[in-house]
Amino acid sequence: MPTIEEYWIRRAEQLEEKWHKEAKKLEKRLQASYLRAYREVNKEMRLYLTKKDFDYNKLNEVLSKAEREIRKKGLTDYLDHLSEVDSAIKDSMEQEIKQHINLAKVTRLDAISSEMLRVLSDQVIQDEKAIRKQMTTVYTETLLRNKYEFLKLGVETPVYVLNEKIIKDILSYPWSGENFSNRIWNNKKKLLQVLREELTQGVIQGLH
Numbered sequence: 001m002p003t004i005e006e007y008w009i010r011r012a013e014q015l016e017e018k019w020h021k022e023a024k025k026l027e028k029r030l031q032a033s034y035l036r037a038y039r040e041v042n043k044e045m046r047l048y049l050t051k052k053d054f055d056y057n058k059l060n061e062v063l064s065k066a067e068r069e070i071r072k073k074g075l076t077d078y079l080d081h082l083s084e085v086d087s088a089i090k091d092s093m094e095q096e097i098k099q100h101i102n103l104a105k106v107t108r109l110d111a112i113s114s115e116m117l118r119v120l121s122d123q124v125i126q127d128e129k130a131i132r133k134q135m136t137t138v139y140t141e142t143l144l145r146n147k148y149e150f151l152k153l154g155v156e157t158p159v160y161v162l163n164e165k166i167i168k169d170i171l172s173y174p175w176s177g178e179n180f181s182n183r184i185w186n187n188k189k190k191l192l193q194v195l196r197e198e199l200t201q202g203v204i205q206g207l208h
Helices: 003-053 065-083 090-101 108-152 164-172 180-205
Strands: none
Touching: 003 108, 065 090, 065 108, 090 108
16 A cells, blocks of 8 residues: 555656646647638738739838828737736737837738738737636646545645636746747747748739
8 A cells, every 4th residue: 555655746746647638738729729820811811912913012012101000000009909918928929019010111011911910919819818728727626636635534625716826837837848828929920920921922923
C-alpha cells in the first residue's frame, strides 16, 4: 500500500498529465481557429478586390487624404473598443494597431492589411476567451477533486473560491516555450503576413 507521500506524488503527476492533455486540446482548437480565420479573411478580401476591379498598380496606389482619414478613424475607433477588452495581449494588439495608424504613406494594400488586422484581432480575443473558459473549468475541477480526496482521508477543507489571478498565471505559463496568449497573437500576425503576400500574388496573377 502506498504511503501518503507516494499517494500525493502520484496525484500530482496525474494532475500534471491532465493539464498537458488540456493544453494539447487547446492547441488543436487554435489550429482550427487559424484555418477558419484564414479562410474567412481571404474570402472577404478576394470578394472586395473583385468588386473594386483591382490590379497590381492600384493595389500599390497611395490613398487620398480623405481615404486616409476614413481609415484612421476606423482604426482609432477600434483602439477605443480594445480599451474595454479584458485580454492579456491587449497591449500587443494596441501597439500593432497604432503602428498601422502611424504609417507615413498608406497604400491600398496597407489599408486592406489594416482591415485584415481588425478581423484577426477580433478572432484573437475570442480565442483567448475560449482558453480562459477552458482553463477555469479545469482549475475548478481540480479544486473539487482535491477536496474530495481530502474528504476520503477524513480531512475537511474550506470551500474553495475561484482565483482569477491563478487563471491569468496559467495563461502566462510558457507551455512549449511560449504562453498561450502570446502564441495566439504571434500566430495571427504570421497569418496576416501570409494573407498579405497571397493577396499581392493573387492580384499579380489575376486570381482575385
